[in-house]
Amino acid sequence: MSRHTADVVIVGGGLIGVWTAFFLARRKQRVVLIEKGVVGAQSSGTNFGNLRLQGRFPGQYPLSLRSQALWEEIATLIGEDCEFAQTGHLYLAYDDEERAKLEGYAQVSESHGLAIERLGSSELRKRWPWLSERAVAATFSARDATANPRLVTPAVARAARALGVTISENACVSDVARSGDGFSVKTAGGAQWSCGALVNAAGAWAVAIAERFGETAPIVPAGPPQFVTEPFPYLIEPSIQAIDGSVIFRQIPRGNIILAGYPRTAADPVNHRAPVPPAKTLAAMRALARVAPILAQCHVIRVWSGIEGYLPDMIPVIGPSLTMPGLFHAFGFCGHGFQIGPGVGLCLSEMIVDGGTATPLEPFSIGRFRESVAVSEKFRKEFDGA
Amino acid sequence: MPCVAEIVVVGAGPAGINAAERLCAHGHRVMLLDEGRQAGGQGYRRPSSGLDLDMAALMGTEAGKYEALHARFAGLLPQIDYRPQTLVWAVEDRTLHVVQAGVASTLRFDALVLATGAMDKIAPFPGWTLPGVFTLGGAQVALKDQGCLIGRRVAFLGSSPLLVLAATQYRKLGGEVVAIADTTPFARKLAALPALARSPRTLWRGLSYLGGAMLAGVPVLHGVTPVKVVGDGHVEALILRDRRGRERCFPCDAIALGYGLKPETQLAELAGATLRFDEAFRLWLPQCDADGRAAPGLYLAGDGAAIGGADAAEASGGLAAMALLADLGEPVDERVRLVLRRRLARLRSFQKGLAQAFAWPVAQIRALPDEVMLCRCEEVRIGEIRQAMAQQLGPVEINRVKAMTRCGMGRCQGRVCGPALQEIVAGAAGIAGEQAGRLRAQAPVKPIALSVAGEAL
Numbered sequence: 001m002s003r004h005t006a007d008v009v010i011v012g013g014g015l016i017g018v019w020t021a022f023f024l025a026r027r028k029q030r031v032v033l034i035e036k037g038v039v040g041a042q043s044s045g046t047n048f049g050n051l052r053l054q055g056r057f058p059g060q061y062p063l064s065l066r067s068q069a070l071w072e073e074i075a076t077l078i079g080e081d082c083e084f085a086q087t088g089h090l091y092l093a094y095d096d097e098e099r100a101k102l103e104g105y106a107q108v109s110e111s112h113g114l115a116i117e118r119l120g121s122s123e124l125r126k127r128w129p130w131l132s133e134r135a136v137a138a139t140f141s142a143r144d145a146t147a148n149p150r151l152v153t154p155a156v157a158r159a160a161r162a163l164g165v166t167i168s169e170n171a172c173v174s175d176v177a178r179s180g181d182g183f184s185v186k187t188a189g190g191a192q193w194s195c196g197a198l199v200n201a202a203g204a205w206a207v208a209i210a211e212r213f214g215e216t217a218p219i220v221p222a223g224p225p226q227f228v229t230e231p232f233p234y235l236i237e238p239s240i241q242a243i244d245g246s247v248i249f250r251q252i253p254r255g256n257i258i259l260a261g262y263p264r265t266a267a268d269p270v271n272h273r274a275p276v277p278p279a280k281t282l283a284a285m286r287a288l289a290r291v292a293p294i295l296a297q298c299h300v301i302r303v304w305s306g307i308e309g310y311l312p313d314m315i316p317v318i319g320p321s322l323t324m325p326g327l328f329h330a331f332g333f334c335g336h337g338f339q340i341g342p343g344v345g346l347c348l349s350e351m352i353v354d355g356g357t358a359t360p361l362e363p364f365s366i367g368r369f370r371e372s373v374a375v376s377e378k379f380r381k382e383f384d385g386a
Numbered sequence: 387m388p389c390v391a392e393i394v395v396v397g398a399g400p401a402g403i404n405a406a407e408r409l410c411a412h413g414h415r416v417m418l419l420d421e422g423r424q425a426g427g428q429g430y431r432r433p434s435s436g437l438d439l440d441m442a443a444l445m446g447t448e449a450g451k452y453e454a455l456h457a458r459f460a461g462l463l464p465q466i467d468y469r470p471q472t473l474v475w476a477v478e479d480r481t482l483h484v485v486q487a488g489v490a491s492t493l494r495f496d497a498l499v500l501a502t503g504a505m506d507k508i509a510p511f512p513g514w515t516l517p518g519v520f521t522l523g524g525a526q527v528a529l530k531d532q533g534c535l536i537g538r539r540v541a542f543l544g545s546s547p548l549l550v551l552a553a554t555q556y557r558k559l560g561g562e563v564v565a566i567a568d569t570t571p572f573a574r575k576l577a578a579l580p581a582l583a584r585s586p587r588t589l590w591r592g593l594s595y596l597g598g599a600m601l602a603g604v605p606v607l608h609g610v611t612p613v614k615v616v617g618d619g620h621v622e623a624l625i626l627r628d629r630r631g632r633e634r635c636f637p638c639d640a641i642a643l644g645y646g647l648k649p650e651t652q653l654a655e656l657a658g659a660t661l662r663f664d665e666a667f668r669l670w671l672p673q674c675d676a677d678g679r680a681a682p683g684l685y686l687a688g689d690g691a692a693i694g695g696a697d698a699a700e701a702s703g704g705l706a707a708m709a710l711l712a713d714l715g716e717p718v719d720e721r722v723r724l725v726l727r728r729r730l731a732r733l734r735s736f737q738k739g740l741a742q743a744f745a746w747p748v749a750q751i752r753a754l755p756d757e758v759m760l761c762r763c764e765e766v767r768i769g770e771i772r773q774a775m776a777q778q779l780g781p782v783e784i785n786r787v788k789a790m791t792r793c794g795m796g797r798c799q800g801r802v803c804g805p806a807l808q809e810i811v812a813g814a815a816g817i818a819g820e821q822a823g824r825l826r827a828q829a830p831v832k833p834i835a836l837s838v839a840g841e842a843l
Contacts (some may be wrong), residue, residue, distance in 0.1 A: 299836075
């Protein structure tokens with residue numbers, strides 16, 4: 001067995017883990033990141049790539065805006081732009097009830113300083129003439145963006161490695177235990193790490209680590225199905241989402257249209273399978289043709305998914321363990337971790353190095369699962385039979 | 387006892403027709419799904435209706451079999467539920483997802499026979515994406531389906547017994563064959579002779595085509611290395627290095643490129659078949675027993691199961707049907723089964739011999755220069771693969787390489803570039819072809835239009 005020491009060990013090489021490693025390394029910490037497979041393989045690499053600011057959980061705006069500022073300088077931070085494009089996000093309402101919901105979201109966004117443009121039916125048609133008549137109103141946020149999730153996590157991992165982080169891929173954590181003031185982490189390959197702080201960023205697999213220290217969260221592993229069409233002449237600049245959740249789509253400059261739609265599908269974290277049932281492919285295709293009839297003859301060429309951890313209140317766990325000093329959790333991002341990833345990494349690095357962060361993260365404490373947590377309407381709506 | 391099993395056969399080539407025929411003879415109502423407009427598959431393809439083509443001349447020694455299969459199909463047609471122009475795009479549990487006449491629907495089945503056939507196996511080289519370069523199979527489809535030649539002066543390049551066959555067909559229809567150029571050295575063909583001699587009739591047919599071409603003065607080259615296609619917007623010449631290393635230029639206006647066939651295994655994979663890397667063919671092939679059983683209720687036949695050619699497809703279609711019947715508890719004629727098994731084993735081992743005599747050019751592919759286009763759909767060059775793999779935390783597994791580079795992500799889903807990508811990845815990583823992993827199949831196995839999903843509610 002090889003023995004090593006580090007300041008911080010991070011378990012999980014998803015987007016959260018690599019950004020945390022990156023910011024810790026910038027603060028001169030000796031960091032080890034352990035990943036059971038390869039970095040960015042699950043939902044970090046297979047998500048829709050949306051950096052959406054509209055319509056987020058209200059308590060998340062300070063974190064979200066801080067994160068967007070990091071995304072806006074990603075090329076400077078890590079030396080690669082990962083196809084970051086600030087093309088805006090258009091939220092569509094199909095009826096008056098949805099229009100009222102949009103207005104509610106818009107007011108929350110504006111109270112946090114985001115510029116929201118409200119569009120009626122005729123303005124919508126003027127700016128995007130191909131939009132179907134069913135869209136009766138919309139809100140547009142120009143600061144929202146997209147990036148290529150397949151590229152981001154490996155690129156951040158490379159930048160972290162350049163700053164001295166040890167990245168151990170294909171290494172499965174076999175044991176985690178308290179050791180003195182810190183932790184001892186063993187891998188199946190026979191390595192043992194002693195560290196002062198431990199970050200649990202193991203996504204859908206994170207609860208096993210929390211439970212080693214007497215904490216838990218009711219995580220549901222699931223995969224958001226994603227679809228892509230053949231290239232079509234470039235037409236759609238912003239990311240477009242129907243507020244009923246039936247479809248979200250964007251076009252990349254190459255011409256392909258990426259689309260996703262609820263409900264999400266239960267995944268198998270043991271065998272690493274996140275299936276995409278054909279019926280969901282058809283449902284997403286129908287939903288896209290309904291809002292953009294011009295695409296009716298466009299072909300879907302590929303589908304994919306990846307495993308993500310969901311929690312019943314549809315907000316993540318971020319912050320210190322309540323049972324074990326030096327342990328920090330960041331998991332269960334419920335399908336919206338991509339945008340806040342860099343911000344979460346920065347906040348965790350501040351908590352570990354400075355003992356705290358100025359960004360309010362109280363709503364995300366793991367402590368909320370000590371009592372039974374209400375199942376959110378969003379969770380009910382976005383899952384099969386949930 | 388009334389028969390309740392829902393049996394679906396996918397593919398109406400010789401394998402699918404034989405399977406349907408035998409199941410039908412046992413009183414089963416069979417549904418036969420076919421992506422084509424007319425039954426026959428690729429090899430026994432019928433010309434488009436209204437086209438007066440001399441198929442007897444075109445099919446040559448195989449004309450009798452061609453006519454016989456189509457006559458049998460005509461007799462079978464009233465007894466089966468035949469659905470042409472039907473794409474099966476997904477298999478899930480015991481349900482097929484199909485698109486027919488632009489509308490998506492589902493079909494339940496209890497037993498499934500997949501006779502999905504094969505497509506061309508392609509090795510890229512500089513200029514292969516220039517208009518005028520066709521796959522060898524595509525060149526034959528143009529001929530049989532439309533009565534068209536791909537050009538007036540055609541070069542046949544690759545490594546496949548079908549090069550000389552297709553060249554013969556082209557000459558019959560008045561095309562000029564400027565060269566038949568095979569990448570496998572002649573010595574390797576001689577070494578494979580003992581295996582090939584097990585099917586003397588087929589071997590003789592191949593040699594007679596070759597002899598005919600040589601007598602007609604067509605340059606026939608072995609052990610060549612393709613250098614490039616030259617032309618301004620269209621093929622103007624093929625440049626290659628002959629076995630002595632001399633550069634040769636063949637002016638032409640079209641090139642038929644083929645390195646043998648590659649089974650269409652996507653549906654088998656989705657239906658639960660296990661795939662294994664085959665060193666002889668250097669392809670991932672579905673695993674099944676001698677009769678085609680691949681999983682409970684799943685039977686594979688024809689070139690989609692293992693490359694064997696039309697005669698093997700006929701035998702394996704019959705065997706798959708007999709396996710299905712036996713699994714339903716129905717009596718089958720053991721003597722017939724034994725004859726078919728022997729025939730199939732002989733034909734498939736002949737194909738293994740062919741795979742040596744007409745080898746997949748592993749070394750040539752791995753040595754291709756960086757600027758060669760590998761993935762036509764997503765326009766990914768070989769250098770981009772090597773560069774992505776060489777960087778820090780670079781991918782070494784083929785699906786991961788696809789995720790990082792887009793190679794294999796486009797319309798064809800790696801069906802064209804997959805085998806070459808396998809070699810490029812293995813070569814760059816310094817590992818065996820098998821260790822590079824397998825591009826996973828997923829539905830839709832072919833592109834489907836948004837409109838097939840139907841009207842929104």
